[in-house]
Amino acid sequence: MPTLFERIVAREIPADIVFQDDRVTAFRDIHPRAPVHILIVPNKPIPTANDVADEDEALIGHLYTVARELARREGIAESGYRLIVNCNSDGGQEVYHLHLHLLGGKPLGPMVASKAQ
């Protein structure tokens, strides 16, 4: 079964795609948590951060250069932004297709809401 994000990459289900090349696709989150909330995903389905392979290093770097470029295009590069990867249940991962959240456009507050324990 293809993941939800594979189907977005393949344009089988609609999404507001803001960038796509042969390695990654970026689209606006359907439930934005900030004025700018973009998901940057590898076109191939890596389920979680645990599944990143040594040969994926260049691909993972590409996710970050695309994030940098989108932050500039969205006008948040100088004001600042947050890049997040959630992994598995404690990380709050909902979609098991690796993705980088690009969040910005307002002060984002503390990195996590609760105390360490």
Ligand code: 5GP
């Ligand atoms: P996670 O919690 O896995 O790190 O984040 C998954 C994100 O995918 C959530 O922020 C959620 O709002 C977003 N999302 C879930 N389904 C869809 C969808 O069908 N379209 C888009 N554009 N975003 C989605």
